[in-house]
Structures are given as C-alpha cells and as structure tokens.
Amino acid sequence: MSRKIRLREALREAMSEEMRRDPNVLIMGEEVALYNGAYKVSQGMLEEFGAKRVIDTPIAELGFTAIGVGAATAGLRPIIEFMTWNFAVLAFDQIVNHAAKIYSMSAGQINCPIVFRGPTGAAGQLGQQHSQTFESWMANVPGLKVVSTVNPYDAKGLLKTAIRDNDPVCFMESEVCYSDEGEVPTDEYLIPLGVADVKRQGTDVTLVSFNKMVKVCLSAADELAKMGISAEVVDLRSIRPLDHETVIKSVKKTNRLVVVDESWPFAGVSAEVCYRVQKYAFDYLDAPITRVNGADTSVPFSSTLVDAWMPNPEKVIKAVKAVMYR
Amino acid sequence: MAKKTKTTANTATTFSKETYLQWFEMMYRIRRFEEQAFMVYQVQRKIRGFLHLCIGQEAIYAGMMSACRPDDAWITAYRQHGTALAKGISPRAAMAELFGKYTGNVKGKGGSMHYFDASLRYYGGHGIVGGQIGLGAGIALADQYQGKDSVTLCLFGDGAARQGMLHEAYNMAMTWKLPVIYICENNKYAMGTSVERTSNVQDIYKLGLGYEMPSYQVDGMNPEAVHEAIAKAAQHAREGKGPTFLEINTYRYKGHSMSDPSKYRTKDEEKAYKEQDPIMVVERKLLSLGMEQTALDALREQINAEIADSIDFADKSPLPPATELYTDNYTQADYPFIMD
Numbered sequence A: 001m002s003r004k005i006r007l008r009e010a011l012r013e014a015m016s017e018e019m020r021r022d023p024n025v026l027i028m029g030e031e032v033a034l035y036n037g038a039y040k041v042s043q044g045m046l047e048e049f050g051a052k053r054v055i056d057t058p059i060a061e062l063g064f065t066a067i068g069v070g071a072a073t074a075g076l077r078p079i080i081e082f083m084t085w086n087f088a089v090l091a092f093d094q095i096v097n098h099a100a101k102i103y104s105m106s107a108g109q110i111n112c113p114i115v116f117r118g119p120t121g122a123a124g125q126l127g128q129q130h131s132q133t134f135e136s137w138m139a140n141v142p143g144l145k146v147v148s149t150v151n152p153y154d155a156k157g158l159l160k161t162a163i164r165d166n167d168p169v170c171f172m173e174s175e176v177c178y179s180d181e182g183e184v185p186t187d188e189y190l191i192p193l194g195v196a197d198v199k200r201q202g203t204d205v206t207l208v209s210f211n212k213m214v215k216v217c218l219s220a221a222d223e224l225a226k227m228g229i230s231a232e233v234v235d236l237r238s239i240r241p242l243d244h245e246t247v248i249k250s251v252k253k254t255n256r257l258v259v260v261d262e263s264w265p266f267a268g269v270s271a272e273v274c275y276r277v278q279k280y281a282f283d284y285l286d287a288p289i290t291r292v293n294g295a296d297t298s299v300p301f302s303s304t305l306v307d308a309w310m311p312n313p314e315k316v317i318k319a320v321k322a323v324m325y326r
Numbered sequence B: 001m002a003k004k005t006k007t008t009a010n011t012a013t014t015f016s017k018e019t020y021l022q023w024f025e026m027m028y029r030i031r032r033f034e035e036q037a038f039m040v041y042q043v044q045r046k047i048r049g050f051l052h053l054c055i056g057q058e059a060i061y062a063g064m065m066s067a068c069r070p071d072d073a074w075i076t077a078y079r080q081h082g083t084a085l086a087k088g089i090s091p092r093a094a095m096a097e098l099f100g101k102y103t104g105n106v107k108g109k110g111g112s113m114h115y116f117d118a119s120l121r122y123y124g125g126h127g128i129v130g131g132q133i134g135l136g137a138g139i140a141l142a143d144q145y146q147g148k149d150s151v152t153l154c155l156f157g158d159g160a161a162r163q164g165m166l167h168e169a170y171n172m173a174m175t176w177k178l179p180v181i182y183i184c185e186n187n188k189y190a191m192g193t194s195v196e197r198t199s200n201v202q203d204i205y206k207l208g209l210g211y212e213m214p215s216y217q218v219d220g221m222n223p224e225a226v227h228e229a230i231a232k233a234a235q236h237a238r239e240g241k242g243p244t245f246l247e248i249n250t251y252r253y254k255g256h257s258m259s260d261p262s263k264y265r266t267k268d269e270e271k272a273y274k275e276q277d278p279i280m281v282v283e284r285k286l287l288s289l290g291m292e293q294t295a296l297d298a299l300r301e302q303i304n305a306e307i308a309d310s311i312d313f314a315d316k317s318p319l320p321p322a323t324e325l326y327t328d329n330y331t332q333a334d335y336p337f338i339m340d
Helices: A007-021 A045-049 A061-073 A085-099 A135-139 A152-164 A213-226 A244-254 A269-284 A303-309 A313-323 B017-044 B058-067 B081-087 B091-098 B131-145 B164-175 B223-238 B267-274 B278-288 B293-316 B322-326
Strands: A002-006 A025-029 A054-056 A077-081 A115-119 A145-148 A169-173 A181-185 A197-200 A205-209 A231-235 A238-240 A257-261 A290-293 B073-076 B122-125 B152-157 B180-186 B215-219 B244-249
Touching: A002 A007, A007 A025, A007 A045, A007 A152, A007 A181, A025 A061, A045 A054, A061 A077, A061 A085, A061 B131, A061 B164, A085 A115, A085 B131, A115 A152, A135 A145, A135 A238, A135 A269, A145 A152, A152 A169, A152 A181, A197 A213, A197 A244, A205 A213, A205 A244, A205 A313, A213 A231, A213 A257, A213 A313, A231 A244, A244 A257, A244 A269, A257 A269, A257 A313, A269 A290, A290 A313, B017 B058, B017 B081, B017 B091, B017 B223, B017 B278, B017 B293, B058 B081, B058 B180, B058 B223, B058 B278, B073 B081, B073 B131, B081 B091, B081 B122, B091 B293, B122 B131, B131 B152, B131 B164, B131 B180, B164 B180, B180 B223, B215 B223, B223 B244, B278 B293
Parallel strands: A025 A054, A025 A077, A077 A115, A115 A169, A145 A169, A205 A231, A205 A257, A257 A290, B073 B122, B073 B152, B152 B180, B180 B244, B215 B244
Antiparallel strands: A002 A181, A145 A238, A197 A231
C-alpha cells in the first residue's frame, strides 16, 4: 500500500517513526517545536513527543549544534534541524572539527550518532547568503556522511537510515520542494546510504544529478526524448559515500555523460564524479564529460540574475547536444 | 541570585589526612609526569608535535578528583595530561600516547591533545579553543535527559572565555538548567596574551553573571578551595538547579607549548606563584598533621619510579600499524573509502 504525501510529510514521518521506536532520538533547532518548524517539517511533533524531545533553541547555531554533538557522544541520537544549511556555516566548527573527528580522536571509544538536516541550495530570490549548496563542503570531510534528496520516497527511507546510523550524517533537502508530492509506502522501509538510484532509463546519454537538479534532469530528458535522444537519469541520493558504480554502469551503456550539480563548479561533486568516470570508464567515453553547474559567482537577487545563475533544462539540453555532437 | 564569593584557603570544610595525602600523591604524579615528558621532548626528542604542560595547575585536578563521583563526566581542552591522570588514565597509557604508541589510551591516534577514555567518562582532549564548552553542555543534557544525576565538569582556559561559544552555551545551559560545572582555568595567559589585553572584563567569572549563572572566583593554588567549590556546585547541579561557573585562578609555570620562552611575563611573577606552589603547601600541611618527611619522600620515590616505568613502557611499545589509518573513522565496518 502506498499513498501520495509531500516531502515535508515524508521527512516528518521518518523522524516521528524513529522517535517512537527509540526514546533516545530527539530533535532540536530554531522554531522546531512551538512554531511547528520554519517549513512545517516538524508540524505536530511537539504535541506528540513533548518539549523534552522537540526542543526549541535560541538562534545560536554553534551552541546548539555543540550541545547536540555532546549529547550524541553521551548516548542520545539528536536530529539537529538547521533552518537552512546556510546558517549551519556558523556551526561548521562543531560538524567538521568535532562531530566528524571524535570517533577517530577517541580511537573508536566514542561515536557520534547525529543527523544534521535542513534545506540547501538556491530557492528563488533569496540573495547571496541564503542560496548556497553545501554537499561538497561536507562530503570533503572524512567522518561525515552526506545525503541530499528531495524525492519523498527516498527522503523518508534515507532519513530513517540516517537516524539509525552510528556515524554523523548531514542530510540536505530543499525548501522549494517541501510541498512536492510522491508515492510513499504506508509500511515501514529503509533505504541504505551510499546507493544511487536510476530515476529514468535511457540509452544515449547519462545525466548524473542529485537533490532538486534531478527534477531538472527529468524535465530535460522529456524534451530530449522528443528530439529522439534517450537520456538515463541517475540520482546519486548519497554524496558520501558516493555510489560511482551505478554511474559507471550507466556510462558503459550510454558512452556519454553530463553531470548536473547546482553547486559551484570548483572542486565540487561534479568534479568528483568526472574523476571517477575517467578513471573507471575512460575507454567507454565517446565524448569528453560535460557538466552543468551553478555559475561560478555568488547568487544575486534579481530574477534575471537568478535565472542566469541556475542550471535549468535548457542548459542541460545544450550540454547533452554537445556530448552528442549534435 | 548569582553572586561573587571569594573562596580562600580558609575553607569551611575540614579534610582528613588521607585526603591531603591523596592530593599530594596525585599532584606530585602529575608534576613528575609533566616534568619527565618535558625532558623526553627536549632531550631525548621522543615526543613530537604539541605538548602543553600544566605544571603549576595541579591543585585544580586534585580538587576535582576528590570532589567528584566516578560517573561524573569530564571534558577539557588540550592542556589535559593532569586532568586525564586525575580522572584515572594510567601514566603508562598517557605517556605512550605522547609517544604516539599503539598502547596509548587512544592507540597513538590522539597524541598530547586528544586523550579519551569512555569507561572513565573522560570525553577529551579538544584542540579547538572553546569547542568543548558546548560539548560539555551536551553531555550534561544527555545525562539530564536519561534521568541520571551525574554532572559534567567542563574545563577551558582564560583564552577560550573570549570565544562566542561561551555565551551561546551558557545561555542554553542556564535556560535548560543543565547539570554542568564550568571551570575556567585562568592561568593568566591565552598563549602569550594576558587576560588584561583580551577584554575590558578581566574578572572572568563575571561572564556568567550575564546569564544569572552562579559564578565564583576560586583559589586554584589550593585543592581545599577547589574541592569545596566543586562539591558545592555538584550538589547544586544534582539537585536540578543547573550550572555553576568557577573561575579558578592558577598559573602555568611553563610556556604555552614547547617553543614558548615566556618572554611576555616577568620572573617576579613566576616566583610569586611558585612561592604558593600547591604541592609544597599540601606537603607542609601533611607534616603539620603528623606525616613523617621520610614517608613523603618514599612516596615521591615510588611515583618517580612509576613515571620512569611509564617512559620505559612507552619507549618499548610498538607504533600503530599503518592499517590503523582506516579504522575508527566510521563505525560502519565496510565504509568504502576512496583509495585512488
């Protein structure tokens, strides 16, 4: 049995089910309790679980993240909600210097089972400081795991796994997709971290993407189909660990690759995917790999500038034509 | 209401001879450990990297040891050998860690700055100044959440008191009445920068008052004063009344780390503190309580032998095998590291 629910409901179901299952799971962050979440992801959770487990914090990302990390090392399994990952930058010391390293520093004596979650990426005209992506920043750090998805089915299964994971997991969503609907089973299920998913089968070109750029790729694939080009769309879902085997398998079939990544191009996820494909599928490539990224600039406010900055289906189609020599 | 009370050597509590002897033994063990580690670093050059010594600050760890329960959690910064020994990490495991040996308390992976011992509730050993102020509140939150009545002792230096973390953590610790005791080891210098040069507010305990946290100054050259202040704060926390902030005034005899000639302070200042050396003061107290000098000298010799043994043990221990590089990064046994 399944039914259509929104992304925010899928995330909420994941958290609520895990909180019912394990009394040591709690959620803390700005506006998560009384306000029901800045984006209503945690709506109703205060009512069900009470203020001990659904904790409103002051606006103090560094401090409440540290408290979450400390609590994780002492037996709890906190979910830290960032209103946006842009604000998590204030807490990077705790994520990068502490959460990611305590297991290594303690030589395996003390682990840190914690989930840091919230929306990432540009979400319309929000300006330079509210429009960034952080997958590649976090995925650069050994000790962390990184998930990035907006698909309701994937989000629920992956978040439940992330909450049960004994290592720190950075979980990235998108505020423009919280109302997206998708089929989600009523029965419990888990999705393992580190496994990509082929969202559309194709034979002529592989589009590799994650988070809301998967939607851009699927739109582009629809248009490409009308031109007689069959595009396969691979959704990475997890960024660290990265399932390159699914990508390699697809590239060996299509022989052409476009990586679509909203992040800035420099040393990002797209660069890592390109490295691995040239390493493991060099002889299968019929054209140089191309990528479509957010522009190598800050994201300004005006709509024309946001449009110019963002990857979109037209840019993806253009890139596909380039690798197809058409 | 929070207020300042100046704790002095004239404490209300009377301590037994056994307690003074425990303090003497632990303080001398820490002192000897640090002096010998210094020698091994400078002369034998068998310890490398950073080495932050706590010589002069031993009374704090002695007072913590006697005032706490074993199930209380401790977390501190990188000047931590004394804290770790007082919590119960053995000199052998501590010295071997300085050598980077596999027999160290964290298998040679942490070194001087990152000792941990989960079984002792010793939570490190942290190298980012002030980061542990929030972690300590989190450990206390976990204990409170799980209905335990243990408390967390969270130490940091006067330098860390100037980090923003202090304010965020103090605010939440007070709001949520977390069972944490904040201890600022004020040794007067943030590396080479004096307290006077880092803020308009030179009495660090006053930083707690902005959050209405009970905040006190304590004489850190005196284990009696430290014990009494911590015992009171622990009782307060165990009763569910929340955190206490203790600014414990102390002095480090050595430089910040190994390459610091301490040119920013005067010989007179160093002399003034050494005249109230906590080991010397406790030794005099023990003699006044009827201990024989020969018994104390014998105890010193015993500890000297213990520390010599720890160096011998560390020296003869194996280094970690290179395969340890890929352990303890993730709990996931089959994590697919990038290997090319």
